[in-house]
Amino acid sequence: MTSAGCGAPAGGATATSAGSQAIVQGRVTQNGSAVATGYARLLNSGGDFVAEVPLGDDGGFRFFAAPGSWTLRVLAPGGVRAERTVSADVGQVTELEVAV
């Protein structure tokens, strides 16, 4: 990931450790298999949209949030929707597995 722009690679930018970031990441599966076509949306505690990434080939997603409580919403073809609440903390990677 370069620092030049807003580009979000599918699945989110690469991070090796949280450092000063508050990372929320995970994977979307259906019947145990990765959901590779779909979108993960991050909503703030007020329910407002904050960010969205396309799912990676492994169904993965990653967000660099602020500390606090967030809602993760997954959209996939066929009207598939799923939602999870998650909290993020600086220096931590919060892992989330979403089965749809």
Added chain:
Amino acid sequence: MSRSDVLVDADWVEAHHGDPGVVLVEVDEDTSAYDKGHIRDAVKIDWKTDLQDPVRRDFVDKAGFEALLSERGISNDDTVVLYGGNNNWFAAYAYWYFKLYGHQNVKLLDGGRKKWELDSREIVTDVPHRAATSYRAQEQDSSIRAFRDEAVAAIGKLNLVDVRSPDEFAGRLLAPAHLPQEQAQRGGHIPTAKNVPWSKAAEEDGTFKSDDALRTLYGNEAGLDFGKDTIAYCRIGERSAHTWFVLHELLGQANVKNYDGSWTEYGSLVGVPITLGDAP
């Protein structure tokens, strides 16, 4: 200008597939998305390598834009239909960029790549071949692009619309939440700017909200004075191009500029005023 002049839907794209004079172009935030699959016969423009000067922080110049479109096989008379992921974020940026260089007939696919994918429409990996053209661009249209001095001069006088997320507006984050936090030296926003996150203009499937809903959002709720000129900004000018599209192309506001230097420039300028917190 009305909605039907600047937006097409997926059925329109399928009905006009193969029409001479219609060119589908994918411009995606995720620049690898096209390579994994795209709408049949769509060509790719990479917002980073194709549209940005490789050395200076600026756009490719007129000759560079001409060379790009000529190489992609796009003619001056073609109807260019742009689409991309994430609510057409970068497609809207490309739309503004095409307008900046004077391309007349350009439209967005409403809902973009996301709605196309969620509706399970066809995605292919075949890359089309289009014969090269001799594209001629216009000089940049300065009526739709703002620079830093205009942004500073607009404080307290014009509508300033900060289209980033509330956390970026307040100075709690420096970048969107799907990117590492870095960039400008200081957080916050330009004094007197109203915060209307760009994504509020889109439905969850990426299509634009109705004109009435958009007027309510920017006018009644955010308090924009539609009688004043407007400058929109974000972090690097892409999200604000989406808002520029809404205000200028959908709602028909006369004088709307996109400040593409945006917060990465403004938040690193020495001596300019900055406001922290949620209030304008």
